[in-house]
Amino acid sequence: MNDRAAAPIPAGAGEPRSLITSFPGGLRVRATWGSSGQAAAVFALSEAGATLADHGALGxxxxxxxxxxxxxxxxxxxPGGAWAVRLASAIYDEPRALHWDEGGLFVVGYGFTVYAFASRTGELAWLHQTGTPVVALAASPRIDHVIVQSEVETWAIRADGEVKWRLAHTDVVGAAELLGGQLILTSIAGATQSIDPATGRALG
Structure with missing residues (x-):
């Protein structure tokens, strides 16, 4: 299996936006999001036939x-059905999502919070608040955790929600990806840093 990175959804704070995409494991996902005060317009596009949970009070x-x-x-x-969730964010943000097959979780980054849902039932397994906007999510069958990257910190979080390791950064991170067995971070200034995704230790 290949390393996987979260799928970012293009931003745009005018009318609510909607995107349909697919993930490995037979998952088809539709996300609709908007800016503050647009809840009615966002939820007007809801589809019937799915178990719905509103976690807006948790973000x-x-x-x-x-x-x-x-x-x-x-x-x-x-393949076994459908579920839906509603989330809230204090900032307008483009949601990111990742199907972590090894953990049996569908992981979503939105605003300052990362949520992990059971991929087949939609049950909330855990959430993690990052303090700054979520930049990226990544997972690989080579490691036993999901990588959560915010603007100033990196976390490795196990399937049960336990933080395996955490790394703080002095530069603001603009991008993160798993490449060749390494976690490559790129700051907004263009500087790069290589990290061992298993341990959080700097490489090179």
């Missing part, structure tokens, strides 16, 4: 009425 920056924030709905269809 970083959530308030008593999460519909005042930016909202996103994601519907996941798989």
């Amino acid at each position: 970083a920056g959530a308030e008593p009425d999460p519909d005042r924030l930016c909202r996103m709905e994601m519907r996941v269809e798989h």
Whole structure:
């Protein structure tokens, strides 16, 4: 199997946006998201026939009425059925998603929070708040965790939600990818850093 990186969804804070994409394992995903105050427009595109859970109160920056924030709905269809979730973010953000087959999880990064759902049922397994926007998610059959990259920190999180290792950065990270058995980080200034994705130690 190949290393996998999360699929970013193009941004645009005008009208709510919607995208349909597929992931390994027979998953078909539709994501719809909008800016603050657009919850009604985002949810107007909901499809019937899926178990729906609203986790809007769990995201970083959530308030008593999460519909005042930016909202996103994601519907996941798989060979055994379908489920859908609604999330909230204090900032307008493009959601990222990753099907982590080895962990049996569908991992979503939105705003300052990463959510892990059971890929077949949609049950929330764990969430992790990053403090700064999520930049990337990545996984590989060579490691026993998913990589969560925010602007200033990298986390390795196991399938049960335990943090295996954490690495802080002095430069703001703009991109991260698994390449040739290494985690390559690129700062917004263009500097690169190679990390062992299994241990979090710097390479080279």
